[in-house]
Amino acid sequence: MSNNEKHHANWAEWAINHRQLVYFFAVLVLIMGMFSFKSLGRSEDPSFAVKQMVISAAWPGASAKDVEMHLTNTLEKQIQSLPQVKKITSYSRPGVCVITVALKDEVAGNTVRQRWLELRNIVNDGKKDLPSGTVGPFYNDRFDDVYGNIYAITGDGFTYEDMRKYAEKIKLDFFSVPDVKKVELVGVQPEKIFVHMQTAKLSQLGLDINSIANTIKAQTSVNASGMIEADTANSYLRITGSPDSVENIAAIPINANGRVFRLGDIATITRGYADPPETMMYYNGKPAVGIALSMEDGGDNIKLGENLAKEIARIQKELPLGLELNQVANQPEVVKKSISEFSESLYEAIIIVLVVSLMTLGRRSGYVISCCIPLILLGSFCAMFALGIDLHKVSLGALVVSLGMLVDDAIVVVELMEVKMSEGMPRKEAASYAFKTCAWPLLTGTTITCLGFMPIAFSKASASEFAYSLFPVMTVTLMLSWLVSATLAPVLGYEWIRPTVIKQESYDNSFYRAFRKLLHWALGHRITVIGITLAMLGLSMFMLRFVSQEFFPASVRPELLVELNMPEGTSIKTTDAAARKLTNLIKDDKELDHVSTYVGESAPRFVLVIDPVQPRDNYAQLVVVAKSVEDRKKLEKRISELAAKHLPEAIVYSRSIPLGPPAPYPVMIRVSGNNDAQVKEYAQKVRKVMAANPYVNMTRLDWLEQTNAVKLKVDNDKLLQMGLTRQTVANALQAQVSGYTVATYLEGDQQIGIVFRLQPDQRADISQLETISIPTSKGAVPLSQIAHLDYTSEDNIIWRRNLRPTITVNGGIVDGVTGNDVTKQVYKELEPLHKELPAGMSIEVGGSLEDSNDTLNYLMKPIPLMLLLIVVLIMLQMQDIRKLLVIMLTAPMGIIGVIFGLLLFNSALGFMAELGILALTGTIIRNSMVLVDQIQQHLDTGMEPAKAITESAIVRFRPIMLAAFTTVLGLIPMFASQFWNAMAVAIACGLTGATLLTLVVLPVLYAIVFKVKAE
Secondary structure, eight states: OGGGGGGSOOHHHHHHHTHHHHHHHHHHHHHHHHHHHHHSOBOSSOOOOOOEEEEEEEOTTOOHHHIIIIIIHHHHHHHHTSTTEEEEEEEEETTEEEEEEEEOTTSOGGGHHHHHHHHHHHHHHTGGGSOTTOEEEEEEOOTTOOOOEEEEEEETTOOHHHHHHHHHHHHHHHTTSTTEEEEEEESOOOEEEEEEEOHHHHHHHTOOHHHHHHHHHHHHOOOOOOEEEOSSOEEEOOOOOOOOSHHHHHTOEEEETTEEEEHHHHEEEEEEEOSSOSOEEEETTEEOEEEEEEEOTTOOHHHHHHHHHHHHHHHHHHSOTTEEEEEEEEHHHHHHHHHHHHHHHHHHHHHHHHHHHHHHHOHHHHHHHHHHHHHHHHHHHHHHHHHTOOBSHHHHHHHHHHHHHHTHHHHHHHHHHHHHHHTTOOHHHHHHHHHHHHHHHHHHHHHHHHHTTHHHHHOOSHHHHHTTTHHHHHHHHHHHHHHHHHTHHHHHHHHHOOGGGOOOOOSOSHHHHHHHHHHHHHHHSHHHHHHHHHHHHHHHHHHGGGSOBOSSOBOOOSEEEEEEEOOTTOOHHHHHHHHHHHHHHHTTOTTEEEEEEEESSOOOOOSTTOOOOOOOTTEEEEEEEESSHHHHHHHHHHHHHHHHHHOTTSEEEEEEOBSSSOOSSSEEEEEEOSOHHHHHHHHHHHHHHHHHSTTEEEEEESSOOEEEEEEEEEOHHHHHHTTOOHHHHHHHHHHHHTOEEEEEEEETTEEEEEEEEEOGGGOOOGGGGGGOEEOOTTOOEEGGGTEEEEEEEEESOEEEETTEEEEEEEEEEOTTSOHHHHHHHHHHHTHHHHHTOOTTOEEEEOHHHHHHHHHHHHHHTTHHHHHHHHHHHHHHHHOOHHHHHHHHHTGGGHHHHHHHHHHHTTOOBSHHHHHHHHHHHHHHHHHHHHHHHHHHHHHHTTOOHHHHHHHHHHHHHHHHHHHHHHHHHHHGGGGGOTTTHHHHHHHHHHHHHHHHHHHHHHHHHHHHHTTOOOO
């Protein structure tokens, strides 16, 4: 490589000749870096596009099966026509369907909104094909909004309406706070005006429900009354007198066969809350109204928290006595703590690297390295600010990971300057020589190290998008480290390093003599060395089966998500009673900080990596916030025991918040087919196998149970005789069984529904269904007189995936194992079942293991390009195919240390560990290049090949080990990080093992490839 040195400009020499300019720009970068650091947005997780959209539609009166066949199926076929759709999952319930559409991973995040617009147009164009009476579709394409700040209003003696009014006022106040994007209310109980009728009176007066409903609607509706056009101005006509109170509604005139009655004469008018309620919220067991806030994109969570705290302090002073405003979710505090912890790791890594530099390089050379580190880091903050990368766990972690690597180039340059100055070379010439000898090989090596992170940038998986900032931050930091080593390091070395304080390295001490003997033995026993290396590689691959696998670990946040699933068909009131019972059992526990309970729905997405659950009556969620992680574990165990004892009819499952893309359950296996009965049959078989696994402690099917139903076959001839229609019968039944909204009453900014139904004591249950009275103009008749009642059962929910009926068998796991490992075990145990599957059926893994496999597949796709670029760079630098072969053969050696390291530290092989292995490849290749380059330098001096190989390994032992040592020690603070642990272990252990092997095995490979005879 030395033959090309003269073709390159010498940056070090230029920098020394323009020292004032170099100092000026260094100070400028320091100032801009500090400004950038303060200006960077702060969040817990990096933002990434959630490529999901929820489409819902209603078809009142239809069964779940009818909804599936005629509404869901039609919508799914329309959705499927969008080419970018990856997955369609849906569930159909009586009268409603909810469809979740997922785009292909290849869809760029900045084009997701455009795809949703296209999908809206497709579905809207197909509305004509939907069943008559369909309401909707409705779209939710803001599925990724994160409501990181949630507050709960509670108050003894205050009604829901009182709390709602204060919540609405606070909602408006929050909009004035900078960086607030959205504010939503949670758990609001809408008011209703109930018109309670009596069947006997209706029949006596010859009234039917429809006529009364139409009268109420006509009296309360707002209609256009015209406009008078004058020469100078227009005047609008307004008809006043619409009911503005319950009393006025009671005074609405009703015409009954020529006689006029007030509505209040034939009905009882009351005001209350929706019954049954749609959703409910509790804070520490007390009824609550929640206020959820989301932050503007790119906002600073910590600043938002400070501004909200000021606003809350002001609001608290204005609240009436007894009304409390409690914080349920505090994302700014979580972000502040997370950044503080990562910052501590960063400071620890800086101190470690500085101490190592000072101890190994000496005081003056250590000072040079010490000055380079802050400049590189602050320069990285400038680049992050320019690229729009916020401070979060990934970007800060990337800085920590890069810390041990960013001093490598400067160490090489400074050390070579020391050596040459000790040999008598003037300072300026020593700096110039160091640049000519090392700069371009170091640039190639640095570029190769950066390329190790390239698959993250080019992978299309959601997890890769989540960790994307790792690549630009690492690349910018390492490239800046090379730039500083080529400019500022030589300048500072020129100013501070003196020949009198340089001690030349002695290669004739006991350590180097022992190492030289080892090299001589290795070169004399080449086949043995290669055999041992291959055996170690083979052993590590065998041991891989004992490494646990986990896509992303659980976080160390104190929250525990407790999901309560009641049997299908359970009313929301029963679910509410069960959720309140569980809440009351734990609310006084000493380990508990607070608990918020959501009935009929899940909590708003308060963390990016959790998916909210779509509303349903038989579901509730408790967000349990413990005082510490240890307390969280105690609460999880206690909740499991309490649920088993006090709520045996419910399936209660607890999970902590994950650190990456979520999965509802640790073990998930799907059963799909074209026949509902077969899908149910084999889902039960899968559940039986899963439940038998010793590591599974809970199983749940998302679709199996059926609920009671009554099918009414009406006699059309009798309907005609009695002056009835199917609509009047349906309305009469709806009114008596549930009640239905006939009109809307306007009050302030509220639209209050007017609900028509019978007196509470007349509302029938299923045992009295046949005796329900249907009012006619000739008197009331029992339902059994005009219809035949067929008591049966039917599906209350039907799940589909990509247009096929699908049941997901979910499982919880015991402590000490990972979901991916257990899923693999269960799936293997299902092999006999696979063989007997009917045609058209399938059993597939889902959840975390599926996501992990998909992500790994996407991560592998850019690897050929990465290897190609690495090979090209090596070839351009070495210009020898044999050297290329030697260098590339050392790359797999890192696997040995990685696998044994993961086992030693009990770390799981997951997404972050896989990234660490890829990054390790570039670092190993770089070290190999340094050693091969040194061999060539010795050969250029006329040294014998065998001696050149031995002496090169000895000469490069210290700088290679020092570079590896600083990288490994710089990673030590990350060992304590739940998120970065696996990656830090993979790089540190893999690099340690690979470096030791490289110094021995690479000389042997070189000797074999170049046919060098032993000394």
